[in-house]
Amino acid sequence: MNPRILARYPFLSEAKEYIMREAPPLDKLLLDPLYYDIREKGFSRVLNALEEGRVPAAVLLDDDAIMDEILSYPLARMLVSSLKDPFLVARYSLAEAKSASSNLERESLEFQIGMARDIGIESAFDRKYLPPDIEKKMEDADISDESDVVMDFVDYLKSSSSFNSSDWKMVNRELVHGYIALPGRTMIRLIEEKIRKRLLDELPLPVNRTITIALESMTNEIKLKTEEMKDRFREEDMGEFSAERFPPCVSHLISQIQANINLSHEARFFMASFLFHLGLDMAKVIAIFSQSPDFDPSLAGYQLEHIRGDISGTKYTPPSCGTLKTNGICYKPDGLCRKDWMTHPLTYYRIKGKSVDSSEKTRKTNESSEKTITGAKERI
Ligand code: SF4
Known part of the structure; x- marks a missing residue:
C-alpha cells in the first residue's frame, strides 16, 4: 500500500509492517536529535487528542513528512502507555478513530470496504457484486438505492453491539437473506467504532524504563493536561449525596432491585447515569446493581464504564422526565414532580436538597431556641 495512505x-x-521495516532503533527514535520532529509529532498527536478529540491533520509534502507521520503513531502510543491513565487511553483511542473516520469519508467506496475488512468486518462488500439472485431479492424487498454496502448480519451485530440508539437495532435495518444492506457512511461509523475498540484493547502497551525516562518531560506535560481535562468532565457539583433527595422514580427502582426484580435496559441506564451524576463511585453503583437477579459482574462493569464515559470519553446524562414517562419509568409523581418547571430528575434532586437543607436548618434553629427558652426558664 502507498505509504501516503498508511x-x-x-x-x-x-x-x-512499514514501521517494523523503516523505523530506526528505539534508542535513536527516543533520543537522537535527528528524530526530534517525530517525537514532537507524536506529542502533538496525544495533546490534540486530549484537547480537541482529534489527531492533527497530516501534511504530507514529501517522503520524509510521510515517514515522520507514520512513526509519530507508535511514538504517541508509547506516550499514552507510559501514563497508563484510562481516561487518556479512552480520549486518545476515540480521537484516532474519529480522525480516521473523517479521512475515510473522502475515500472511494472500494477503499472504505477494504478498510472495513482490514479492521475486522470481513463480510463487507459492494452491493453491485451481490449474486444476481440475492440482488433480485433486495430489489423485491425494496431495499433503498442508498444502501450500497452489504454485510453478513452477524458481522453487523458484532460491530454495532456498543451502540444504544434504536437506529442500530436489527428491526430498523434492511435485512435480506441474512445480509444487512446499509449506506457507506453507516459502515464508516461501524469502522470508526471498531478502530476505537481495537485501540482501547491494545493500550496501554508495556513500556520499559528507557522509554519512560526518555519521554518523561513530554509525559509530565500530558499528565497535567489530562488532569485539566478530567476536571472539565467532572460531574456538576450536586452537593452532599443523600438518598432522602431521590425523586419517586429512583426510590421505586431501588426498591425493585431490593425486591430482586430485574430492571429494563432503559431503567438500568437511567439509574446508572443518575447515580454517577451525583458523584457515586463505581464500587457503590455496582453494589446497588449487584442485588439484581440478572446481575453479571463483568458485563455490568463494562456497561457502567461506558455510561460513566470511561470508554468513549462521553459521559451520559440521565434522561428527562418526559423520556422517563414515555418509557414507563416515572412512578407516582409527588407534589414537587407536579410543578410546571419540573422536567428532570436531577432538578428534583437539586431542589429537594435545598428544602432538606432548609428544614434541617429550621430544626436546628428550633432546637437552639428551645434550649435558650429552657435555659431562661431555669434561670428564672
Ligand atoms: S416526574 Fe420526573 S422526577 Fe418525578 S417521578 Fe416522574 S420522572 Fe421521576
Missing part, C-alpha cells in the same frame, strides 16, 4: 491510517496491519 500515514492517514497508521493502525492498519500494513502500517505495522
Whole structure:
C-alpha cells in the first residue's frame, strides 16, 4: 500500500509492517536529535487528542513528512502507555478513530470496504457484486438505492453491539437473506467504532524504563493536561449525596432491585447515569446493581464504564422526565414532580436538597431556641 495512505491510517496491519521495516532503533527514535520532529509529532498527536478529540491533520509534502507521520503513531502510543491513565487511553483511542473516520469519508467506496475488512468486518462488500439472485431479492424487498454496502448480519451485530440508539437495532435495518444492506457512511461509523475498540484493547502497551525516562518531560506535560481535562468532565457539583433527595422514580427502582426484580435496559441506564451524576463511585453503583437477579459482574462493569464515559470519553446524562414517562419509568409523581418547571430528575434532586437543607436548618434553629427558652426558664 502507498505509504501516503498508511500515514492517514497508521493502525492498519500494513502500517505495522512499514514501521517494523523503516523505523530506526528505539534508542535513536527516543533520543537522537535527528528524530526530534517525530517525537514532537507524536506529542502533538496525544495533546490534540486530549484537547480537541482529534489527531492533527497530516501534511504530507514529501517522503520524509510521510515517514515522520507514520512513526509519530507508535511514538504517541508509547506516550499514552507510559501514563497508563484510562481516561487518556479512552480520549486518545476515540480521537484516532474519529480522525480516521473523517479521512475515510473522502475515500472511494472500494477503499472504505477494504478498510472495513482490514479492521475486522470481513463480510463487507459492494452491493453491485451481490449474486444476481440475492440482488433480485433486495430489489423485491425494496431495499433503498442508498444502501450500497452489504454485510453478513452477524458481522453487523458484532460491530454495532456498543451502540444504544434504536437506529442500530436489527428491526430498523434492511435485512435480506441474512445480509444487512446499509449506506457507506453507516459502515464508516461501524469502522470508526471498531478502530476505537481495537485501540482501547491494545493500550496501554508495556513500556520499559528507557522509554519512560526518555519521554518523561513530554509525559509530565500530558499528565497535567489530562488532569485539566478530567476536571472539565467532572460531574456538576450536586452537593452532599443523600438518598432522602431521590425523586419517586429512583426510590421505586431501588426498591425493585431490593425486591430482586430485574430492571429494563432503559431503567438500568437511567439509574446508572443518575447515580454517577451525583458523584457515586463505581464500587457503590455496582453494589446497588449487584442485588439484581440478572446481575453479571463483568458485563455490568463494562456497561457502567461506558455510561460513566470511561470508554468513549462521553459521559451520559440521565434522561428527562418526559423520556422517563414515555418509557414507563416515572412512578407516582409527588407534589414537587407536579410543578410546571419540573422536567428532570436531577432538578428534583437539586431542589429537594435545598428544602432538606432548609428544614434541617429550621430544626436546628428550633432546637437552639428551645434550649435558650429552657435555659431562661431555669434561670428564672
Ligand atoms: S416526574 Fe420526573 S422526577 Fe418525578 S417521578 Fe416522574 S420522572 Fe421521576
